[in-house]
Amino acid sequence: MELFRQTHIDFLRWKWWAIGASWAMILVGLIAIFVQKGLKFGIDFAGGTQIALRFVQRPDIDHFRKILDTGHFGDTGIQRYEAVEKNEVLIRVQQQRKEGRDITAEVLNLLRQGLGSAADASKLDLNTQGRDSLAARLVAADPDQVAGKSGQNPTDYYGRIAEQVIARRSQMGLFRSSADVNSVPGLTPAVKGWIQANAAAGPFVLLSAGSVGPQVGADLRQKALWAIATSTFGMLLYIWWRFRSLPFGVGAIVATVHDTLITVGLLALFGREFNLVVVAALLTLIGYSVNDTVVVYDRIRENLRTPKKEPLEIVINRSINQTLSRTVLTSGATMLVVVALFFLGGEVLNTFALTLIIGIVVGTYSSIYVASPIVVIWKQVSGRRRLVPVPAVKPTAPAPAPSPQKKKTGRR
């Protein structure tokens, strides 16, 4: 099967249109960012607290808001998370100036008090207690009476039991009532009885919680930017050295920056939040975009090595055409993986996949329409064509590789 067979598309003919389109896309993104008064940073970069919970019952967001208002946390956001039937909620609290407040613990306490039944308040909460707390309670109560028996260390014995209870909870998602411990394998009736009498299934289970100080957020932001900037500079140096030409290095970097800007802008337009996962996706996209660009450059370099004296534009056009089927095929294959991630990867990978979907489209476009035209424009502006010592006005027709639009390549 073949998608393209020796195409002869005059890509560079549209270079000014392409540059216009690129600027338009960048502007759309910048306007989206401007309208939202800056990027929407997640807690990784802005600081604050974020808690994801899964509830036993369908969550009533308004009710939650009323409960949390009593805690005076300031700016608080509550939203649904994942599919509706999963009963998952994301709570965000803007950073408190006050030192030493444990926001996560306070939010969880308020919700537990506001939603749990009064009878359960004094009992151990099976849904939020960790393995160690459960084990400590079991050791203290010792329902199986292992203390003092030879060969049995109560801490180890009940530690294993607690481990199994928590593993079962992870498997089920959460416990709906303390009777669910009956489904935990390998428990004695005494232990089951003790748990049912002394523990209750709380209203929610903690999926994840994060809290980042404002200073750390700023730090992380700066470090991520610094890492991206230095690695981009490293690539510039390598390409400059490898292709013995600054315009190539600059072209690759401009294409990368172009892709990153457009992707960031579009993510802002879609209202996505900026966090470390997005940074990981942006790093992936930068790698992908440079890879694409280097493949085209490599072909250009190879084509320039032939003794034929052709104008740079024709050489570049031919190189893009020669690599076109590879470009489309690779992008398509990578896109398949990313689309699978987008639909099947769950909430955490969703933004990651979206970033890459945008990135692959933009990255493929930029290696054709940004990276190479920059080399051409650079040479035209600088007026020197050290790569191809040929009169600029009259391109000589290349004999064996006919290009249908070859007469128009000098357009402008």
Next chain:
Amino acid sequence: MSKRLRWRVLLILLVVAGLVAGYVMTGYSHAKKEWVGAGSPPLSEALKKGIKLGLDLRGGIHLVLQVNTADAVKAERDDAVEQLQNQAREQGVVLGAVEYPSEASFTVAVTPQTDEKKLDELVKRWLPDWNVGSAGGKWSFALKDPRRRETEENAVAQAVETIRNRVDEFGVAEPLIAREGTDRILVQLPGIDDPKRVKDLIKSTAFLELKLVEQGPSTDKAALLAPYGGQVPPQLELVEEKAQPGQRQPGWYLVKKAAVITGRDLKNARPSRGQFGASSVTFFLTAAGAEKFSAATGANVGKFLAIILDHRVQSAPRIHERISDTGQITGNFTPEEANDLALVLRAGALPAGLTYLEERTVGPSLGLDSIRKGITASIAGALLVFGAVVVYYRRAGWNAVLALLLNAVLLLGAMSLFNATLTLPGIAGFILTIGMAVDSNVLIFERIREELRGGRAPKTAIENGFSKAFATIIDTHITVIISAIFLFQFGTGPVKGFAVTLIIGLLISVFTAVFVSHTVFELEYGRRQHIDALSI
């Protein structure tokens, strides 16, 4: 098969066997640690445990703490002041009021009676780490910079040690406690899902003091101080009671400033049952501590002894008789609290306070969910790519599939051997690696097709295709590896995880795409003298 080809096949088999064996062995050693059943863990368990999963995938707690090094510097300053005052008293040097302009400096006023020459000798002898100046009837002391840095350095190092002790006592499997930068400490506890408890445990300074009670408790400070003319006498101090649940207003105790014993005199501590079965903590003293304790309790039978933890009175039992080397701390403890208090007392006190800069908890169910979905999505993505490659390149497509599968297997094996941790950003690196591996194969196949279109014989086309694509593949891989090296150097945790996976993955990708693929082509077509057509 030519000799060269035979060597290549052997090398490939060796690499594959080595990495697969490495993976299985690492998996076994990890699985054994957690295996609770009889005998050795089954192979399926070892395969699951071959790669260490990051906290974002397996659940756990990630904390970044800042050591308030100023606390340690302040302690150094207070020691110096005490030293100076003690020596001055012994030598009969009169000193005026002491003031504290900052945590690393203090001033001492001189009076007309002060023998400044003698004071100068004192200072030279006993405070060599301090810069001394005198102006306007005051001597000022500032801690010398190298000494200050050393104090801060020690505080952080000691804090790391103390936290490590506490975490070890808590019994967490594979904890990570590492210093970050000058005054930060990173703590990662996999599998723990009880953030509040762990945080309290780590942060508690656990500074224990036992002091004799002079007056109290009383909720009225003024009434306590009335016998002393409303002022706290110099040898005494006011300490607040620990707030108990249901109690409106905590009371105050007036206690002797000099502690009978402190946490440093402890040899051991363990949770116990007090009167009426309430949870309590029993402590045991060192020989020196026991000597002090027995003298003080013997001389003060009938008085109350305040047990002060982190500057709050936990309880103040009456001394019934001389006690030598053991005591009990009671208070309204839950069993967990008693357990944790005993633990921090055993592990030692922190030299300085800690502030939480960052904390993340991933519950075990979210981790499980992420892994399950990540795996499903990756398998679906891989199958789609394999399908596309086979449809497009027919027989040669199977070569690519083999190279990609090998790439994934080798990457897992290498990560397991390097003991690298797989995190979510690591998966991103994995995906980019696979993307570039697909690309390498596509580059080679497209080159071969081009050569075939140019009229080359199939064998020459394969040779030319590989050699021409080689330069491009090397270029793309090196460019991305260079960027990954910079990311590793300058990035933080998650960015580093991405970079490590990417670097390992790309090295393997070069090997599978260029070396393995080429060998497979040669195995397929090399033996035949003449090939009519390639299935590509």
